Amino acid sequence: MKYRHLGRTGIQVSELSFGSWVTFHNQADVKAAVDMMAAAYEAGVNFFDNAEVYAGGKSETVMGNALKKLKWRRGSYLISTKFYWGLHNNVNEKNTLNRKRLIEGINGSLERLELDYVDLIYCHRPDKTTPVEETVWAMHNIIEWGKALYWGTSEWSASEIVQAIEIAERHHLHKPVVEQPEYNMFERRRLTGDYERFYKDYGYGTTIWSPLASGLLTGKYQGGIPENSRGSLNGYDWLKDNLTDKEKLAKVAALEPVAKELGCTLPQLALAWCLKNPFVSTVITGASRVEQVHENMKASEVVDKITPELLARIDNIFGVTKEEDDD
């Protein structure tokens, strides 16, 4: 496993990390979580991603229980959580980054994770109604109290992040240091164009999500929705159209010979492709079973085999021209 600095921070994250969205509690109980986290950790993963909203808080409970059983040294791994949607459908408690919610949010997460602190906290989405200054101060205070060590953003625009950084700099507060955007062969918006310049200028890190587009890039949806896949889960109907989109499936089929030439599987190729982007600090992988973790962790071995010519071939398959990518 290789490690990359999280932006300009002193912390290094494994280039492949592991997250619990959809899977923990819904598909994986504590035992399965222990098995998958252990497989990832043994492969060198040092960063485990979570959010208070995942499975309504139960994903954090499962991860907390798993960590207790795994008994790893606290210094050897990083845990994150995120706030925005909240756990209660109530005024001041949903879709917000207000100070009260963030403070109550971190306290609840630490309780469910059974940890004294988390390493990273994210504002899971921008909040257009709370003054950014209020959010920046709350994140700063959470760090000052030792409940988290670094903070970041998820799916914020470059200008929103710059605003937060400038407020923090003006008041000598802890700045946000990392963005968590979706990034995969289909979804490239937040790591191209203006963002590239932003990441370069500010040295902002990225922990990217859904590198397999929820499984679409594994090729498993070519013959319809398989049983026990994310696409078959109750409550995830909104994903089905995307997972069975004919045009997208044709692009995935065109990738198969590329993977074959490299002697790897489609998931490994899709993960390694994300790692080719120098602005990616870590690719957060997801898995519903331990075999997937073993397969995905081998993606690191594929990265050096992907040449600029091959990247251009993949761009061609996805209908991305260089100019478009650079917009």
Ligand SMILES: NC(=O)c1ccc[n+]([C@@H]2O[C@H](COP(=O)([O-])OP(=O)(O)OC[C@H]3O[C@@H](n4cnc5c(N)ncnc54)[C@H](OP(=O)(O)O)[C@@H]3O)[C@@H](O)[C@H]2O)c1
């Ligand atoms: N910040 C945000 O807004 C945000 C949003 C989403 C996710 N995230 C984070 O990013 C993490 C990863 O996202 P993701 O779970 O969507 O990632 P993904 O890699 O796009 O999808 C993972 C899913 O694909 C399937 N899969 C994985 N490896 C496979 C393999 N080798 N062969 C076949 N199927 C395989 C599994 O689902 P099945 O086996 O069930 O089909 C697995 O749960 C999350 O856990 C979370 O921590 C953050």
